[in-house]
Amino acid sequence: MSGKCSYNPTFSHVYVEEQVKELPLTKEVLSNLPSSKIIYIKHYKDIFNRKKQDYRAQSKSRSLILAANKGNLIFKGSDMCQDHGNSRFFYAAGVMNCLFDCDYCFLKGMYNTADIVLFVNLEDYFDKVKRMLSDGPMFLSVSYDTDLYALQGIADIPSRWIDLAKVNLDLTIELRTKAHPKTFVPLGNVIYSFTLSPQKVISSFERGTSSLRGRLDAVKEATDAGCKVRLCFDPLIRVRDWESCYNEFMDTVIYGVCWDKVYDISVGTFRISAEYIKKLRRCCPMSEVTEYPFVNSEGYSKYPDEIASSMRSFILKRLPEVIDEGKIFCDSDGSVFGDR
Amino acid sequence: MIALFFAMKGEADPYIDALGLKGAGDISGFKIYSDDTYILCVTGMGKVNSACAVTRILSLYEGKIDIAVNIGTCAGEDVGRTYIINRICDIDSGRDLYPDMLYKSPFVEISLHTSDRYKKDSVFEDDYGPYVYDMEGAAFFISASNFLSPDRILLFKTVSDPGDPDIVTADYCRSLLEPSVQDITALIGDIVSSFEGDPYLAADTMACKYSEELHCSEYMRNDLNRLIRYALSSGVDIASYIDERLPIRDRIEGKKVLEDVRKMLL
Incomplete structure:
Protein backbone atom coordinates (compact mmCIF):
# COMPACT_ATOMS: atom_id res chain seq x y z
CA MET A 1 0.00 0.00 0.00
CA SER A 2 1.53 3.31 -1.05
CA GLY A 3 -0.55 5.81 0.93
CA LYS A 4 -3.96 7.36 1.17
CA CYS A 5 -6.05 7.62 -1.94
CA SER A 6 -6.81 10.91 -3.63
CA TYR A 7 -10.41 11.85 -4.12
CA ASN A 8 -11.75 13.03 -7.44
CA PRO A 9 -12.63 16.75 -7.40
CA THR A 10 -16.20 17.92 -6.86
CA PHE A 11 -18.35 17.28 -9.93
CA SER A 12 -15.63 15.18 -11.56
CA HIS A 13 -18.59 13.05 -12.63
CA VAL A 14 -21.77 14.46 -14.10
CA TYR A 15 -24.68 12.08 -14.66
CA VAL A 16 -26.99 13.37 -17.35
CA GLU A 17 -30.45 12.01 -18.10
CA GLU A 18 -30.68 11.18 -21.78
CA GLN A 19 -33.87 13.25 -22.10
CA VAL A 20 -32.22 16.49 -20.94
CA LYS A 21 -28.95 16.40 -22.82
CA GLU A 22 -30.14 18.97 -25.38
CA LEU A 23 -31.68 21.44 -22.90
CA PRO A 24 -29.98 24.87 -22.73
CA LEU A 25 -29.27 24.66 -19.00
CA THR A 26 -27.63 21.25 -19.45
CA LYS A 27 -25.38 22.68 -22.12
CA GLU A 28 -24.55 25.69 -19.94
CA VAL A 29 -23.62 23.49 -16.97
CA LEU A 30 -21.53 21.09 -19.03
CA SER A 31 -19.70 23.94 -20.74
CA ASN A 32 -18.66 25.12 -17.28
CA LEU A 33 -17.40 21.66 -16.35
CA PRO A 34 -15.16 20.81 -19.31
CA SER A 35 -13.00 18.32 -17.41
CA SER A 36 -15.84 16.31 -15.96
CA LYS A 37 -16.64 12.78 -17.02
CA ILE A 38 -20.18 12.71 -18.40
CA ILE A 39 -22.21 9.56 -17.87
CA TYR A 40 -25.60 9.37 -19.56
CA ILE A 41 -28.35 7.79 -17.50
CA LYS A 42 -32.02 6.86 -17.83
CA HIS A 43 -33.35 8.36 -14.59
CA TYR A 44 -31.77 10.39 -11.81
CA LYS A 45 -33.24 8.11 -9.14
CA ASP A 46 -31.02 5.27 -10.40
CA ILE A 47 -28.14 7.24 -8.83
CA PHE A 48 -29.73 9.47 -6.23
CA ASN A 49 -31.82 6.77 -4.55
CA ARG A 50 -29.27 3.96 -4.39
CA LYS A 51 -29.28 2.06 -1.13
CA LYS A 52 -26.59 2.15 1.56
CA GLN A 53 -24.92 5.32 0.26
CA ASP A 54 -22.22 6.78 2.49
CA TYR A 55 -22.73 10.53 2.82
CA ARG A 56 -19.40 11.11 4.50
CA ALA A 57 -17.43 9.38 1.76
CA GLN A 58 -19.47 10.96 -1.04
CA SER A 59 -19.14 14.45 0.42
CA LYS A 60 -15.42 14.29 -0.38
CA SER A 61 -16.18 13.93 -4.09
CA ARG A 62 -19.71 14.95 -4.92
CA SER A 63 -21.27 14.09 -8.23
CA LEU A 64 -23.75 16.23 -10.11
CA ILE A 65 -26.89 14.82 -11.67
CA LEU A 66 -28.72 16.75 -14.38
CA ALA A 67 -32.31 15.65 -14.72
CA ALA A 68 -35.88 16.60 -15.55
CA ASN A 69 -38.31 16.86 -12.66
CA LYS A 70 -41.51 15.18 -13.77
CA GLY A 71 -43.03 15.17 -10.29
CA ASN A 72 -44.04 18.05 -8.03
CA LEU A 73 -42.26 21.23 -8.95
CA ILE A 74 -43.68 23.69 -6.41
CA PHE A 75 -44.50 22.80 -2.80
CA LYS A 76 -46.38 24.52 -0.02
CA GLY A 77 -44.02 25.98 2.61
CA SER A 78 -43.29 23.82 5.65
CA ASP A 79 -44.45 24.65 9.19
CA MET A 80 -40.81 24.85 10.25
CA CYS A 81 -40.26 27.68 7.82
CA GLN A 82 -41.17 31.28 8.44
CA ASP A 83 -43.72 32.59 5.98
CA HIS A 84 -43.06 36.24 6.93
CA GLY A 85 -46.76 36.95 6.85
CA ASN A 86 -47.30 35.58 3.34
CA SER A 87 -50.41 33.45 3.14
CA ARG A 88 -49.53 31.86 -0.22
CA PHE A 89 -46.04 30.69 0.65
CA PHE A 90 -44.40 28.08 -1.59
CA TYR A 91 -40.99 26.77 -2.44
CA ALA A 92 -39.54 25.45 -5.68
CA ALA A 93 -37.72 22.13 -5.59
CA GLY A 94 -35.32 22.94 -8.40
CA VAL A 95 -32.25 21.36 -6.84
CA MET A 96 -31.99 18.44 -4.48
CA ASN A 97 -29.15 18.75 -1.97
CA CYS A 98 -26.64 21.52 -1.55
CA LEU A 99 -23.02 22.10 -2.47
CA PHE A 100 -22.45 23.77 0.88
CA ASP A 101 -21.88 21.35 3.72
CA CYS A 102 -23.52 22.64 6.90
CA ASP A 103 -23.42 20.18 9.80
CA TYR A 104 -26.94 21.04 10.89
CA CYS A 105 -28.63 21.01 7.48
CA PHE A 106 -31.97 19.18 7.29
CA LEU A 107 -31.07 17.99 3.80
CA LYS A 108 -28.71 15.46 5.39
CA GLY A 109 -31.68 13.97 7.16
CA MET A 110 -33.87 14.13 4.10
CA TYR A 111 -31.67 12.48 1.47
CA ASN A 112 -29.47 9.38 1.46
CA THR A 113 -26.67 10.88 -0.57
CA ALA A 114 -24.27 13.80 -0.88
CA ASP A 115 -24.79 13.96 -4.64
CA ILE A 116 -26.67 16.90 -6.07
CA VAL A 117 -29.54 16.83 -8.54
CA LEU A 118 -30.07 19.91 -10.65
CA PHE A 119 -33.39 19.89 -12.46
CA VAL A 120 -32.72 21.54 -15.76
CA ASN A 121 -36.31 21.72 -17.01
CA LEU A 122 -36.65 25.23 -15.56
CA GLU A 123 -39.25 26.20 -18.15
CA ASP A 124 -41.64 23.65 -16.61
CA TYR A 125 -41.19 25.35 -13.24
CA PHE A 126 -41.86 28.74 -14.77
CA ASP A 127 -45.00 27.48 -16.53
CA LYS A 128 -46.27 26.01 -13.27
CA VAL A 129 -45.65 29.27 -11.40
CA LYS A 130 -47.46 31.27 -14.07
CA ARG A 131 -50.47 28.95 -13.76
CA MET A 132 -50.44 29.29 -9.95
CA LEU A 133 -50.32 33.06 -10.23
CA SER A 134 -53.76 33.00 -11.80
CA ASP A 135 -55.05 32.12 -8.29
CA GLY A 136 -53.45 35.20 -6.76
CA PRO A 137 -50.10 36.61 -5.68
CA MET A 138 -47.59 34.15 -4.33
CA PHE A 139 -44.40 34.14 -2.35
CA LEU A 140 -41.88 31.63 -3.64
CA SER A 141 -38.65 30.58 -2.01
CA VAL A 142 -36.49 29.36 -4.90
CA SER A 143 -33.48 28.26 -2.88
CA TYR A 144 -35.19 26.46 -0.03
CA ASP A 145 -33.86 22.95 -0.71
CA THR A 146 -30.45 24.21 -1.70
CA ASP A 147 -28.30 27.32 -1.99
CA LEU A 148 -28.56 28.33 -5.64
CA TYR A 149 -25.65 30.75 -5.33
CA ALA A 150 -23.39 27.87 -4.30
CA LEU A 151 -23.86 26.66 -7.86
CA GLN A 152 -23.30 30.05 -9.49
CA GLY A 153 -19.96 28.86 -10.90
CA ILE A 154 -21.71 26.32 -13.10
CA ALA A 155 -25.20 27.72 -13.71
CA ASP A 156 -26.78 31.11 -13.25
CA ILE A 157 -30.18 29.93 -12.07
CA PRO A 158 -31.01 32.92 -9.84
CA SER A 159 -30.95 35.25 -12.86
CA ARG A 160 -33.51 33.10 -14.62
CA TRP A 161 -35.87 33.31 -11.62
CA ILE A 162 -35.27 37.05 -11.38
CA ASP A 163 -36.19 37.40 -15.07
CA LEU A 164 -39.45 35.60 -14.33
CA ALA A 165 -40.18 37.89 -11.38
CA LYS A 166 -39.43 40.92 -13.54
CA VAL A 167 -42.45 40.22 -15.76
CA ASN A 168 -44.74 38.71 -13.10
CA LEU A 169 -45.21 41.34 -10.43
CA ASP A 170 -47.59 39.17 -8.35
CA LEU A 171 -44.72 36.80 -7.82
CA THR A 172 -42.34 37.54 -4.97
CA ILE A 173 -39.25 35.39 -4.92
CA GLU A 174 -36.79 34.86 -2.11
CA LEU A 175 -33.19 33.92 -2.85
CA ARG A 176 -31.69 32.70 0.39
CA THR A 177 -27.95 32.19 0.58
CA LYS A 178 -24.80 31.81 2.62
CA ALA A 179 -22.73 32.84 -0.38
CA HIS A 180 -21.67 36.14 -1.86
CA PRO A 181 -23.75 36.56 -5.02
CA LYS A 182 -21.90 38.10 -7.96
CA THR A 183 -24.71 40.40 -9.03
CA PHE A 184 -27.79 42.03 -7.53
CA VAL A 185 -30.92 43.17 -9.35
CA PRO A 186 -33.07 45.70 -7.50
CA LEU A 187 -36.68 44.64 -7.91
CA GLY A 188 -39.55 45.16 -5.49
CA ASN A 189 -40.55 41.50 -5.73
CA VAL A 190 -37.13 39.92 -5.27
CA ILE A 191 -35.81 39.41 -1.75
CA TYR A 192 -32.16 38.63 -1.22
CA SER A 193 -32.04 36.71 2.00
CA PHE A 194 -28.75 36.25 3.83
CA THR A 195 -28.17 33.75 6.62
CA LEU A 196 -25.84 35.34 9.13
CA SER A 197 -23.83 33.30 11.63
CA PRO A 198 -20.86 34.01 13.89
CA GLN A 199 -17.55 33.34 12.14
CA LYS A 200 -16.85 30.58 14.66
CA VAL A 201 -20.07 28.81 13.60
CA ILE A 202 -19.26 29.37 9.93
CA SER A 203 -15.72 28.01 10.27
CA SER A 204 -16.78 25.00 12.30
CA PHE A 205 -20.15 24.01 10.85
CA GLU A 206 -20.82 25.75 7.52
CA ARG A 207 -18.14 24.35 5.24
CA GLY A 208 -17.82 25.93 1.82
CA THR A 209 -19.90 28.98 2.62
CA SER A 210 -18.84 32.61 2.52
CA SER A 211 -17.21 34.13 5.61
CA LEU A 212 -19.22 36.50 7.79
CA ARG A 213 -17.22 39.37 6.31
CA GLY A 214 -18.09 38.14 2.82
CA ARG A 215 -21.77 37.90 3.67
CA LEU A 216 -21.82 41.38 5.23
CA ASP A 217 -20.07 42.75 2.13
CA ALA A 218 -22.75 41.08 0.02
CA VAL A 219 -25.47 42.60 2.22
CA LYS A 220 -23.91 46.03 1.70
CA GLU A 221 -23.68 45.53 -2.07
CA ALA A 222 -27.33 44.45 -2.15
CA THR A 223 -28.62 47.34 -0.03
CA ASP A 224 -26.46 49.82 -1.95
CA ALA A 225 -27.97 48.51 -5.18
CA GLY A 226 -31.43 49.16 -3.75
CA CYS A 227 -32.40 45.52 -3.34
CA LYS A 228 -34.79 44.18 -0.73
CA VAL A 229 -32.64 42.44 1.84
CA ARG A 230 -33.68 40.00 4.52
CA LEU A 231 -31.28 39.02 7.28
CA CYS A 232 -31.75 35.59 8.83
CA PHE A 233 -30.37 34.96 12.30
CA ASP A 234 -31.51 31.42 11.83
CA PRO A 235 -30.50 28.87 12.86
CA LEU A 236 -28.96 30.12 16.08
CA ILE A 237 -26.53 27.42 17.15
CA ARG A 238 -25.79 26.56 20.74
CA VAL A 239 -21.99 26.45 20.87
CA ARG A 240 -20.20 26.14 24.21
CA ASP A 241 -19.39 29.82 24.60
CA TRP A 242 -22.47 30.96 22.72
CA GLU A 243 -23.04 34.18 24.65
CA SER A 244 -19.62 35.65 23.95
CA CYS A 245 -19.67 34.18 20.45
CA TYR A 246 -23.05 35.74 19.58
CA ASN A 247 -22.29 38.96 21.42
CA GLU A 248 -19.20 39.56 19.32
CA PHE A 249 -21.17 38.52 16.25
CA MET A 250 -24.00 40.96 16.98
CA ASP A 251 -21.46 43.76 17.50
CA THR A 252 -20.01 43.03 14.08
CA VAL A 253 -23.40 42.78 12.40
CA ILE A 254 -24.97 45.81 14.07
CA TYR A 255 -22.12 48.06 12.96
CA GLY A 256 -21.70 46.34 9.60
CA VAL A 257 -25.21 46.73 8.18
CA CYS A 258 -27.08 49.74 6.86
CA TRP A 259 -30.26 48.94 8.84
CA ASP A 260 -32.66 51.44 7.38
CA LYS A 261 -32.31 49.59 4.08
CA VAL A 262 -33.05 46.15 5.55
CA TYR A 263 -36.47 44.82 4.55
CA ASP A 264 -36.95 42.44 7.46
CA ILE A 265 -35.28 40.00 9.81
CA SER A 266 -35.89 36.46 10.91
CA VAL A 267 -34.70 34.89 14.13
CA GLY A 268 -34.85 31.20 14.97
CA THR A 269 -33.02 28.56 16.91
CA PHE A 270 -31.95 25.28 15.40
CA ARG A 271 -34.80 22.78 15.09
CA ILE A 272 -35.24 19.79 12.84
CA SER A 273 -37.77 17.06 12.18
CA ALA A 274 -37.14 14.31 14.72
CA GLU A 275 -37.15 11.81 11.86
CA TYR A 276 -34.04 13.45 10.45
CA ILE A 277 -31.82 13.77 13.51
CA LYS A 278 -30.52 10.19 13.45
CA LYS A 279 -29.42 10.47 9.83
CA LEU A 280 -28.00 13.92 10.46
CA ARG A 281 -25.79 12.50 13.20
CA ARG A 282 -24.66 9.70 10.88
CA CYS A 283 -23.62 12.29 8.31
CA CYS A 284 -21.86 14.53 10.84
CA PRO A 285 -20.84 12.35 13.77
CA MET A 286 -19.17 13.99 16.77
CA SER A 287 -20.17 17.46 15.67
CA GLU A 288 -21.05 19.83 18.48
CA VAL A 289 -24.18 20.82 16.56
CA THR A 290 -25.58 17.39 15.85
CA GLU A 291 -24.62 15.68 19.10
CA TYR A 292 -26.51 18.14 21.30
CA PRO A 293 -28.98 16.29 23.55
CA PHE A 294 -32.09 17.78 21.96
CA VAL A 295 -35.57 17.41 23.34
CA ASN A 296 -38.23 15.89 21.14
CA SER A 297 -41.47 17.78 20.99
CA GLU A 298 -44.35 17.41 18.56
CA GLY A 299 -42.20 15.60 16.03
CA TYR A 300 -39.27 18.00 16.18
CA SER A 301 -35.86 17.82 17.80
CA LYS A 302 -35.01 21.16 19.34
CA TYR A 303 -33.17 22.86 22.18
CA PRO A 304 -35.01 22.79 25.51
CA ASP A 305 -37.54 25.64 25.60
CA GLU A 306 -35.72 27.72 28.21
CA ILE A 307 -32.45 27.50 26.27
CA ALA A 308 -34.05 28.29 22.90
CA SER A 309 -35.91 31.17 24.46
CA SER A 310 -32.79 32.62 26.07
CA MET A 311 -30.92 32.40 22.74
CA ARG A 312 -33.70 34.18 20.86
CA SER A 313 -33.99 36.83 23.57
CA PHE A 314 -30.26 37.41 23.43
CA ILE A 315 -30.50 38.32 19.74
CA LEU A 316 -33.84 40.08 19.98
CA LYS A 317 -32.74 42.43 22.74
CA ARG A 318 -30.00 43.78 20.44
CA LEU A 319 -32.12 44.26 17.35
CA PRO A 320 -34.51 47.04 18.45
CA GLU A 321 -31.39 49.24 18.74
CA VAL A 322 -31.24 49.23 14.98
CA ILE A 323 -34.51 48.12 13.41
CA ASP A 324 -38.25 48.58 13.83
CA GLU A 325 -39.65 45.64 15.84
CA GLY A 326 -42.41 45.17 13.30
CA LYS A 327 -39.78 43.95 10.85
CA ILE A 328 -38.63 41.12 13.09
CA PHE A 329 -40.04 37.63 12.57
CA CYS A 330 -39.43 34.70 14.88
CA ASP A 331 -39.65 30.95 14.38
CA SER A 332 -42.82 29.21 15.43
CA ASP A 333 -41.76 29.03 19.08
CA GLY A 334 -40.94 32.71 19.28
CA SER A 335 -43.00 35.39 20.90
CA VAL A 336 -42.29 38.18 18.46
CA PHE A 337 -43.98 38.29 15.11
CA GLY A 338 -43.67 40.87 12.41
CA ASP A 339 -46.62 43.09 11.69
CA ARG A 340 -47.00 42.36 7.98
CA MET B 1 -10.55 -7.11 5.00
CA SER B 194 -8.44 6.25 3.46
CA PHE B 195 -11.50 4.78 5.21
CA GLU B 196 -12.21 6.44 8.53
CA GLY B 197 -12.62 4.47 11.73
CA ASP B 198 -15.64 4.52 14.04
CA PRO B 199 -16.09 8.17 15.10
CA TYR B 200 -17.96 7.10 18.21
CA LEU B 201 -15.36 4.64 19.50
CA ALA B 202 -13.86 6.95 22.17
CA ALA B 203 -17.28 8.19 23.34
CA ASP B 204 -18.80 4.73 23.46
CA THR B 205 -15.81 3.31 25.33
CA MET B 206 -16.10 6.10 27.89
CA ALA B 207 -19.86 5.62 28.18
CA CYS B 208 -19.35 1.92 28.79
CA LYS B 209 -16.87 2.62 31.58
CA TYR B 210 -18.94 5.28 33.37
CA SER B 211 -22.27 3.52 33.03
CA GLU B 212 -20.79 0.91 35.38
CA GLU B 213 -19.52 3.57 37.77
CA LEU B 214 -22.89 5.34 37.80
CA HIS B 215 -24.85 2.07 38.18
CA CYS B 216 -26.87 3.05 35.11
CA SER B 217 -30.12 1.51 34.01
CA GLU B 218 -30.59 1.06 30.25
CA TYR B 219 -32.34 4.44 30.04
CA MET B 220 -29.58 6.16 32.05
CA ARG B 221 -26.93 4.50 29.89
CA ASN B 222 -28.46 5.97 26.71
CA ASP B 223 -28.68 9.35 28.39
CA LEU B 224 -25.07 9.18 29.55
CA ASN B 225 -23.91 8.10 26.11
CA ARG B 226 -25.65 11.10 24.51
CA LEU B 227 -24.15 13.52 27.05
CA ILE B 228 -20.66 12.05 26.61
CA ARG B 229 -20.89 12.35 22.82
CA TYR B 230 -21.94 15.96 23.14
CA ALA B 231 -19.24 16.72 25.72
CA LEU B 232 -16.45 15.21 23.64
CA SER B 233 -17.65 16.89 20.45
CA SER B 234 -17.66 20.25 22.18
CA GLY B 235 -14.29 19.79 23.86
CA VAL B 236 -15.50 19.41 27.45
CA ASP B 237 -13.41 17.25 29.79
CA ILE B 238 -16.34 15.20 31.03
CA ALA B 239 -14.12 12.38 32.32
CA SER B 240 -12.48 14.62 34.93
CA TYR B 241 -15.87 16.01 35.92
CA ILE B 242 -17.25 12.52 36.61
CA ASP B 243 -14.01 11.23 38.14
CA GLU B 244 -14.19 13.96 40.79
CA ARG B 245 -17.53 12.53 41.89
CA LEU B 246 -16.42 8.89 42.18
CA PRO B 247 -17.04 6.55 43.88
CA ILE B 248 -20.80 6.52 43.41
CA ARG B 249 -22.63 4.23 45.79
CA ASP B 250 -25.82 3.36 43.97
CA ARG B 251 -28.16 4.21 41.11
CA ILE B 252 -29.88 7.05 43.02
CA GLU B 253 -26.55 8.79 43.46
CA GLY B 254 -25.69 7.95 39.84
CA LYS B 255 -28.87 9.69 38.68
CA LYS B 256 -27.88 12.79 40.61
CA VAL B 257 -24.44 12.84 39.00
CA LEU B 258 -26.04 12.41 35.59
CA GLU B 259 -28.23 15.46 36.26
CA ASP B 260 -25.16 17.43 37.40
CA VAL B 261 -23.41 16.50 34.16
CA ARG B 262 -26.42 17.66 32.15
CA LYS B 263 -26.58 20.99 33.98
CA MET B 264 -22.86 21.54 33.55
CA LEU B 265 -23.04 20.80 29.83
CA LEU B 266 -26.22 22.55 28.81
Missing part, protein backbone atom coordinates in the same frame (compact mmCIF):
# COMPACT_ATOMS: atom_id res chain seq x y z
CA ILE B 2 -10.53 -6.84 1.24
CA ALA B 3 -12.77 -9.27 -0.64
CA LEU B 4 -11.74 -10.12 -4.21
CA PHE B 5 -14.09 -12.01 -6.53
CA PHE B 6 -13.10 -13.71 -9.78
CA ALA B 7 -15.20 -15.85 -12.10
CA MET B 8 -12.36 -18.17 -13.12
CA LYS B 9 -9.30 -19.58 -11.40
CA GLY B 10 -7.16 -18.44 -14.35
CA GLU B 11 -8.20 -14.84 -13.60
CA ALA B 12 -7.51 -15.23 -9.88
CA ASP B 13 -4.07 -16.86 -10.25
CA PRO B 14 -2.05 -13.65 -10.81
CA TYR B 15 -3.54 -12.22 -7.59
CA ILE B 16 -3.10 -15.41 -5.56
CA ASP B 17 0.57 -15.42 -6.59
CA ALA B 18 1.24 -11.69 -6.24
CA LEU B 19 -0.40 -11.43 -2.82
CA GLY B 20 0.93 -14.78 -1.60
CA LEU B 21 -2.54 -16.01 -0.66
CA LYS B 22 -2.97 -19.51 0.70
CA GLY B 23 -5.71 -21.95 -0.20
CA ALA B 24 -8.34 -21.96 2.56
CA GLY B 25 -10.57 -24.73 1.29
CA ASP B 26 -13.99 -23.91 0.06
CA ILE B 27 -17.08 -22.21 1.42
CA SER B 28 -20.33 -23.65 0.08
CA GLY B 29 -18.41 -24.94 -2.90
CA PHE B 30 -16.60 -21.69 -3.71
CA LYS B 31 -12.78 -21.92 -3.67
CA ILE B 32 -11.23 -19.54 -1.15
CA TYR B 33 -7.68 -18.15 -0.85
CA SER B 34 -6.83 -15.78 1.95
CA ASP B 35 -4.49 -14.16 4.43
CA ASP B 36 -5.12 -11.62 7.22
CA THR B 37 -5.94 -8.82 4.76
CA TYR B 38 -7.52 -10.52 1.76
CA ILE B 39 -10.20 -13.07 1.10
CA LEU B 40 -10.25 -14.16 -2.53
CA CYS B 41 -13.13 -16.18 -3.92
CA VAL B 42 -13.48 -17.98 -7.23
CA THR B 43 -17.18 -17.74 -7.96
CA GLY B 44 -17.59 -19.65 -11.21
CA MET B 45 -19.03 -18.07 -14.32
CA GLY B 46 -22.40 -16.39 -14.71
CA LYS B 47 -24.72 -14.20 -12.69
CA VAL B 48 -26.19 -16.85 -10.41
CA ASN B 49 -22.78 -18.16 -9.38
CA SER B 50 -21.52 -14.67 -8.77
CA ALA B 51 -24.56 -13.59 -6.74
CA CYS B 52 -24.45 -16.76 -4.60
CA ALA B 53 -20.73 -16.48 -3.88
CA VAL B 54 -20.76 -12.77 -3.09
CA THR B 55 -23.77 -13.10 -0.81
CA ARG B 56 -22.31 -16.13 0.94
CA ILE B 57 -18.89 -14.57 1.57
CA LEU B 58 -20.11 -11.11 2.52
CA SER B 59 -22.72 -12.49 4.93
CA LEU B 60 -20.21 -14.89 6.47
CA TYR B 61 -17.77 -12.02 7.02
CA GLU B 62 -20.39 -9.32 7.61
CA GLY B 63 -18.93 -6.24 9.26
CA LYS B 64 -15.36 -7.38 8.55
CA ILE B 65 -15.18 -6.67 4.82
CA ASP B 66 -14.12 -3.09 4.00
CA ILE B 67 -14.39 -3.33 0.26
CA ALA B 68 -15.52 -5.82 -2.40
CA VAL B 69 -13.81 -5.96 -5.76
CA ASN B 70 -14.70 -7.88 -8.89
CA ILE B 71 -11.80 -8.42 -11.26
CA GLY B 72 -11.89 -10.31 -14.51
CA THR B 73 -11.87 -10.46 -18.24
CA CYS B 74 -14.55 -9.13 -20.54
CA ALA B 75 -15.39 -8.73 -24.18
CA GLY B 76 -14.63 -5.35 -25.71
CA GLU B 77 -12.91 -3.50 -28.50
CA ASP B 78 -9.49 -2.79 -27.08
CA VAL B 79 -8.00 -6.20 -26.26
CA GLY B 80 -5.56 -6.12 -23.34
CA ARG B 81 -6.86 -2.84 -21.90
CA THR B 82 -7.96 -2.72 -18.25
CA TYR B 83 -10.89 -0.50 -17.27
CA ILE B 84 -12.56 0.61 -14.07
CA ILE B 85 -16.35 0.36 -14.35
CA ASN B 86 -18.54 3.43 -13.76
CA ARG B 87 -21.90 2.08 -14.93
CA ILE B 88 -23.29 -1.43 -15.13
CA CYS B 89 -26.22 -2.37 -17.29
CA ASP B 90 -27.90 -5.66 -16.45
CA ILE B 91 -28.98 -6.58 -19.96
CA ASP B 92 -31.49 -9.19 -18.80
CA SER B 93 -33.44 -6.88 -16.47
CA GLY B 94 -32.64 -3.57 -18.17
CA ARG B 95 -31.53 -2.20 -14.81
CA ASP B 96 -28.65 0.27 -14.56
CA LEU B 97 -26.31 0.25 -11.59
CA TYR B 98 -23.71 2.78 -10.55
CA PRO B 99 -20.67 2.37 -8.30
CA ASP B 100 -19.51 5.66 -6.74
CA MET B 101 -16.49 7.05 -8.56
CA LEU B 102 -14.90 8.89 -5.66
CA TYR B 103 -11.26 7.95 -6.05
CA LYS B 104 -8.64 8.95 -8.57
CA SER B 105 -7.55 5.93 -10.54
CA PRO B 106 -5.01 5.24 -13.29
CA PHE B 107 -7.62 3.25 -15.22
CA VAL B 108 -9.93 4.53 -17.93
CA GLU B 109 -13.62 4.40 -16.99
CA ILE B 110 -16.20 2.59 -19.08
CA SER B 111 -19.70 1.09 -18.90
CA LEU B 112 -20.16 -2.63 -18.41
CA HIS B 113 -22.97 -4.73 -19.86
CA THR B 114 -23.69 -7.98 -18.06
CA SER B 115 -25.66 -10.96 -19.31
CA ASP B 116 -25.62 -14.71 -18.83
CA ARG B 117 -25.23 -15.17 -22.57
CA TYR B 118 -21.87 -15.13 -24.34
CA LYS B 119 -21.31 -12.09 -26.50
CA LYS B 120 -20.68 -13.25 -30.04
CA ASP B 121 -20.79 -9.98 -31.95
CA SER B 122 -18.41 -7.06 -32.04
CA VAL B 123 -20.78 -4.19 -31.24
CA PHE B 124 -19.53 -2.35 -28.18
CA GLU B 125 -21.40 0.92 -28.27
CA ASP B 126 -24.98 1.80 -27.32
CA ASP B 127 -26.94 5.05 -26.94
CA TYR B 128 -24.99 5.82 -23.77
CA GLY B 129 -21.51 5.33 -25.25
CA PRO B 130 -18.90 2.58 -25.45
CA TYR B 131 -19.06 -0.45 -23.19
CA VAL B 132 -17.41 -3.76 -22.35
CA TYR B 133 -19.30 -6.97 -21.70
CA ASP B 134 -19.11 -9.67 -19.04
CA MET B 135 -21.23 -12.35 -17.40
CA GLU B 136 -20.98 -11.48 -13.68
CA GLY B 137 -20.56 -7.75 -13.02
CA ALA B 138 -24.21 -6.77 -12.47
CA ALA B 139 -24.89 -9.72 -10.17
CA PHE B 140 -21.72 -8.98 -8.22
CA PHE B 141 -22.73 -5.35 -7.77
CA ILE B 142 -26.35 -6.04 -6.82
CA SER B 143 -25.29 -8.67 -4.26
CA ALA B 144 -22.47 -6.58 -2.79
CA SER B 145 -24.84 -3.57 -2.51
CA ASN B 146 -26.75 -5.43 0.17
CA PHE B 147 -23.68 -5.25 2.39
CA LEU B 148 -21.57 -2.29 1.34
CA SER B 149 -21.98 1.31 0.23
CA PRO B 150 -21.47 1.97 -3.49
CA ASP B 151 -18.11 3.64 -2.87
CA ARG B 152 -16.85 0.33 -1.49
CA ILE B 153 -17.73 -1.79 -4.51
CA LEU B 154 -15.24 -1.73 -7.38
CA LEU B 155 -15.04 -3.53 -10.69
CA PHE B 156 -11.98 -3.86 -12.93
CA LYS B 157 -12.30 -5.51 -16.30
CA THR B 158 -9.60 -6.39 -18.83
CA VAL B 159 -10.66 -6.94 -22.42
CA SER B 160 -9.94 -10.50 -23.57
CA ASP B 161 -11.74 -10.66 -26.90
CA PRO B 162 -13.90 -8.67 -29.29
CA GLY B 163 -16.87 -11.03 -29.05
CA ASP B 164 -15.05 -14.33 -29.55
CA PRO B 165 -15.30 -16.24 -26.23
CA ASP B 166 -13.77 -19.42 -27.63
CA ILE B 167 -10.27 -17.95 -27.52
CA VAL B 168 -10.43 -17.34 -23.73
CA THR B 169 -8.39 -19.95 -21.84
CA ALA B 170 -7.00 -20.02 -18.29
CA ASP B 171 -3.47 -19.23 -19.46
CA TYR B 172 -4.72 -16.43 -21.67
CA CYS B 173 -6.62 -14.91 -18.72
CA ARG B 174 -3.56 -15.05 -16.53
CA SER B 175 -1.42 -13.33 -19.15
CA LEU B 176 -4.03 -10.59 -19.61
CA LEU B 177 -4.58 -9.83 -15.94
CA GLU B 178 -0.99 -10.11 -14.73
CA PRO B 179 0.20 -6.67 -15.94
CA SER B 180 -2.44 -4.74 -13.94
CA VAL B 181 -2.16 -6.65 -10.66
CA GLN B 182 0.21 -4.20 -9.03
CA ASP B 183 -1.77 -1.06 -10.00
CA ILE B 184 -5.09 -2.56 -8.93
CA THR B 185 -3.88 -3.90 -5.59
CA ALA B 186 -2.09 -0.61 -4.85
CA LEU B 187 -5.25 1.37 -5.64
CA ILE B 188 -7.43 -0.90 -3.50
CA GLY B 189 -4.95 -0.65 -0.63
CA ASP B 190 -4.86 3.14 -0.86
CA ILE B 191 -8.64 3.35 -0.92
CA VAL B 192 -8.99 1.11 2.12
CA SER B 193 -6.38 3.10 4.05
